Amino acid sequence: MMRMPWFGWQSPATIAEAAKILAGEGPQAMLIAGGTDLVPNMKRRHQTPATLVSLRRVAELRKIANGAGLTLGAGLTLTEIVDSAAVREKYRGFWQAAAQVASPHLRNMGTLGGNLCLDTRCTYYNQSLEWRKAIDYCLKKDGETCWVATASKRCVAVSSTDSAPALISLGAKVKLVSAQGEREVAVADLYKNDGIDYLVRKPEEILTEVVLPDAQGWRSTYWKLRRRGSFDFPVLGVAAAVKLAADGTVEQARLALGAVASRPFLVDKGGEFLKGRKLTDEAIAEAGAIVASRAKPMDNTDLDLYWRKDVVGSFVGHALREIRGDDMRAMRMRIARQAL
Numbered sequence: 001m002m003r004m005p006w007f008g009w010q011s012p013a014t015i016a017e018a019a020k021i022l023a024g025e026g027p028q029a030m031l032i033a034g035g036t037d038l039v040p041n042m043k044r045r046h047q048t049p050a051t052l053v054s055l056r057r058v059a060e061l062r063k064i065a066n067g068a069g070l071t072l073g074a075g076l077t078l079t080e081i082v083d084s085a086a087v088r089e090k091y092r093g094f095w096q097a098a099a100q101v102a103s104p105h106l107r108n109m110g111t112l113g114g115n116l117c118l119d120t121r122c123t124y125y126n127q128s129l130e131w132r133k134a135i136d137y138c139l140k141k142d143g144e145t146c147w148v149a150t151a152s153k154r155c156v157a158v159s160s161t162d163s164a165p166a167l168i169s170l171g172a173k174v175k176l177v178s179a180q181g182e183r184e185v186a187v188a189d190l191y192k193n194d195g196i197d198y199l200v201r202k203p204e205e206i207l208t209e210v211v212l213p214d215a216q217g218w219r220s221t222y223w224k225l226r227r228r229g230s231f232d233f234p235v236l237g238v239a240a241a242v243k244l245a246a247d248g249t250v251e252q253a254r255l256a257l258g259a260v261a262s263r264p265f266l267v268d269k270g271g272e273f274l275k276g277r278k279l280t281d282e283a284i285a286e287a288g289a290i291v292a293s294r295a296k297p298m299d300n301t302d303l304d305l306y307w308r309k310d311v312v313g314s315f316v317g318h319a320l321r322e323i324r325g326d327d328m329r330a331m332r333m334r335i336a337r338q339a340l
């Protein structure tokens, strides 16, 4: 049995109180929300914080506010996100992403904030302490070599959050709050392409909410590749959000990729290519090729990396055809094993 290391526990009731505790404790403290990522990581000694600051009692983090767009508290569980009619109807891609995270039990515990701040993953890292010790650890934790790219001085562990690419395609922002003040960061700018230092968030900052812009005129979708339909981390996530004119011409488009680098990212050239065009089969194929050229999966997660790269274009095709209005239900069932 893997046991938890010793840790102190703080359970503030407000964001201000949590920020004050983080400022006082320094980087040895970590936030815990649902604990579905952090607890297994602590058991494997990836993270050994001296103090855990629980966000479970912070009611302010559970708000859902409708305005021109939608504001979602970072403490909402993924089940609450999936149950939200506003998310399902206006931000379909994000809803589809949240609905495909892990399993129902994990979505009942896992939060939006935890999903966005999820640790990066790697075959050589997501292992027990004994397993990692047997290979002399690795660059990300306690070692000196990256076993995926031995000449690399940078960890290339994979960003595996489903909600981030969907939120990036929708142009969402997050609010980061610390004892020093607060700032807004676009989800597209929240991540760094570094498997160790993967967030621009500072250790003393709390991600308090996600702000989605008005979705009037936009259609969005998310397609996830994973081995098992029941639950698995993504090995590819394709998110698309497109604003169509009445005659079907693309006014704006954002295409984002997840699980093919240490960060989720926008493929600007894919969106730019579609602007001013109709979603014809030829345009969709060309956009798929542009997006696929940016995917650089590494051999450190499930499924063959060359095949994972090969299918990016097809997944972009599924996403854009769904946005065009094609009936994709059979393909959805084949890939996601559920109607979405």
Ligand SMILES: Cc1cc2nc3c(=O)[nH]c(=O)nc-3n(C[C@H](O)[C@H](O)[C@H](O)COP(=O)(O)OP(=O)(O)OC[C@H]3O[C@@H](n4cnc5c(N)ncnc54)[C@H](O)[C@@H]3O)c2cc1C
Residues within 6 Å of the ligand: 030, 031, 032, 033, 034, 035, 036, 037, 038, 039, 040, 055, 074, 075, 078, 100, 101, 102, 103, 106, 109, 110, 111, 112, 113, 114, 115, 116, 117, 118, 119, 160, 161, 162, 163, 205, 206, 207, 208, 231, 232, 233, 234
């Ligand atoms: C078997 C299994 C399968 C999974 N499959 C998927 C999957 O398919 N897709 C997917 O995306 N995830 C998956 N996960 C990961 C995880 O369950 C979800 O990402 C979940 O949403 C994490 O949220 P949490 O609240 O439990 O995070 P926690 O474990 O509480 O925290 C995760 C990280 O975020 C930080 N954090 C939490 N809240 C905040 C905040 N408000 N501000 C700043 N930092 C914060 C923590 O300090 C920690 O570093 C899986 C996990 C397991 C165990």
Ligand code: SF4
Residues within 6 Å of the ligand: 121, 122, 123, 124, 125, 138, 139, 140, 141, 145, 146, 147, 148, 149, 154, 155, 156, 157, 195, 300
């Ligand atoms: S990518 Fe390399 S350094 Fe990063 S976790 Fe994997 S083996 Fe370790």
